[in-house]
Amino acid sequence: MSDEHPTIEEIRAAAERIRPYAHRTPVVTCSALDAMAGARLLLKCENLQKVGAFKFRGACNAVMSLADEQARRGVATHSSGNHAAALALAARLRGVAAHVVMPRTTRAVKKAAVAGYGARIVECEPTLAAREAALAEVVARTGAAFVHPYNDPRVVAGQGTAALELLEQAGGLDAILAPVGGGGLLSGTALAAAAIAPATRVIGAEPAAADDACRSLRDGRIVPSVDPRTIADGLLTSLGTLTFSVIRAHVAAIVTVSEEEIVAAMRHVWERAKLVIEPSAAVPVAVALQRRPDLAGRRVGIILSGGNVDLDHLPWAAARAGA
Numbered sequence: 001m002s003d004e005h006p007t008i009e010e011i012r013a014a015a016e017r018i019r020p021y022a023h024r025t026p027v028v029t030c031s032a033l034d035a036m037a038g039a040r041l042l043l044k045c046e047n048l049q050k051v052g053a054f055k056f057r058g059a060c061n062a063v064m065s066l067a068d069e070q071a072r073r074g075v076a077t078h079s080s081g082n083h084a085a086a087l088a089l090a091a092r093l094r095g096v097a098a099h100v101v102m103p104r105t106t107r108a109v110k111k112a113a114v115a116g117y118g119a120r121i122v123e124c125e126p127t128l129a130a131r132e133a134a135l136a137e138v139v140a141r142t143g144a145a146f147v148h149p150y151n152d153p154r155v156v157a158g159q160g161t162a163a164l165e166l167l168e169q170a171g172g173l174d175a176i177l178a179p180v181g182g183g184g185l186l187s188g189t190a191l192a193a194a195a196i197a198p199a200t201r202v203i204g205a206e207p208a209a210a211d212d213a214c215r216s217l218r219d220g221r222i223v224p225s226v227d228p229r230t231i232a233d234g235l236l237t238s239l240g241t242l243t244f245s246v247i248r249a250h251v252a253a254i255v256t257v258s259e260e261e262i263v264a265a266m267r268h269v270w271e272r273a274k275l276v277i278e279p280s281a282a283v284p285v286a287v288a289l290q291r292r293p294d295l296a297g298r299r300v301g302i303i304l305s306g307g308n309v310d311l312d313h314l315p316w317a318a319a320r321a322g323a
Contacts, residue, residue, distance in 0.1 A: 003242040005249075006157035008195035011188070014061040014157040015164055021060050021093055023049050025162075027169045027301075032272040037288040038296045042170040043269075046162055047277045047307025051085040051117075053234075054162050054185055054305050055149075059086035061158030062147045063094050071096050073143035078124075078131040080106040081234055082306055083149040088119035099144055101134040103127075109310065150184030151240025160188030166301050167193065173200045174298035177284035179305050180204040180213045180254060181235035183243025189303065190250035200301075203293070204247065204254035205284035207232045207262060213239055214254040217247060231259055231315055234280035234306065255293065257286040263315045265289055269304075279315065281305045 006014075025045045033041050046054035063075055074097030077087050084100045091098035098119040102111060103126035115121055124134040139146055148155065162185070163176060176193055180186040190202040206213050210228030216239055225238040239247065247254075257265075266282035268289065269275050277285075281304040288300060 003245060004153060005242075005246055006153045006160065006188070006191060008192065010153070010157045011160040011164055011192050014057075014154075015161040017064050018057060018060045018158060018161065021050070021064070021090070022057055022161075024165055025049055027166060028273065028275070030273040033268060033285070033289070036268065037300070038291060039288065040299045041288060042166070042173070042299065042301045043273065043275070044162060044166040044301060044303045045275065047275060047281060047304050051082060051089055052306055052308040053082035053086065054159060054303065055082040055086035056089065057161050058150075058152075058155035058158035058184055058188070059083060059147060060090040060093070062152060062154040063087065063090040063096070065154055066145055070145050073145065074099060075147050076135060076138050076142065076144035077101070077147050077149060078135045079149050080110060082308060084110070084114045084119070085117055087147055088114050088117035092118045097142070097144065099138045099142060101131050101138065103131065107310070148240070150182035150237070151242045153242065156184055156188045156191070156242065156246070158188070159185045160192040162303055163189040163192040164196070166303065167197050167200075170299070170301055172299065173197065173301045175201040175203055175295055176301040176303070177203050177205050177287055178303040179232070179235055179280050179283045180206050180247075181280070182237040183213065183239045183247055185303065185305060186251060187243040187246035190246055194250045201252040202250060203287070204251055205287040206254055206256050207235055207283060208256040208258050210235055211256045213247070214256050216244060217251070217254050220248070232262055232279040232283050234278065235283065253293065255287045257283060257290060261286040261290055267316055275304065276307045276309060277304050278306045278309050281307065
């Protein structure tokens with residue numbers, strides 16, 4: 001797969017391609033959060049996207065851009081998170097098979113969601129080597145097209161459509177904050193902003209307990225994530241070659257926040273904005289609420305990346321139980 005950066009024309013083409021399938025999610029405001037951040041926050045609600053996450057945009061663009069002959073052989077990926085569900089749904093909408101390699105330790109609720117969209121799940125041991133080996137076997141056996149969760153220009157272009165919409169809906173922004181794990185959302189956001197709003201700073205948000213992207217940007221090379229432990233489990237993955245290249249070129253900074261700050265931000269959004277977001281989506285909110293960097297008085301877009309939450313294990317409930 002090419003590491004060439006998607007162009008703004010490709011992001012706009014992705015927007016047209018996914019328009020019949022993806023939600024144009026709303027942008028909402030909350031005066032209580034504004035007061036806490038000292039800035040005007042404009043929240044792009046990808047928690048309300050299909051499958052409950054921005055991931056549907058990239059997966060849908062990748063699946064819908066396949067030639068008919070390739071699509072007939074299906075698609076495949078390895079993922080234990082939102083990308084698995086997103087690819088499964090996109091494949092179902094196109095009427096093709098989806099094969100998803102998932103670690104056997106993946107929570108049953110996640111497996112059920114992926115299976116519910118019609119994907120064929122292949123279980124493996126919970127190691128990267130096992131995932132890659134199982135995926136290789138699936139691709140060899142079926143001829144399915146591999147759709148990487150983030151290190152794929154089609155996926156990055158699809159994720160960039162969220163920022164494209166945000167900039168159309170919100171008008172001029174001084175900054176956009178987006179979470180970073182593998183970097184698909186952040187790099188797509190950065191490419192869209194660089195092309196149509198070059199004065200808008202794009203800032204990545206990352207848990208301090210999984211700060212490999214921050215260290216990678218600092219060191220000028222990909223620093224792999226080694227056994228990170230964070231409540232923001234959608235941000236555990238290391239950057240890819242494509243996403244790192246885009247981030248180096250177009251992202252102003254990556255800011256980290258603590259686990260306590262992530263939980264507090266998540267709770268504030270639930271209580272004040274009445275939006276159900278997952279911990280990963282709370283990370284850029286935490287950056288804004290901690291005022292790092294100082295964006296006082298600025299118009300700041302925040303991409304709320306997803307809303308898939310295990311309601312039996314809410315972080316503040318867990319904290320009370322352990323008290």
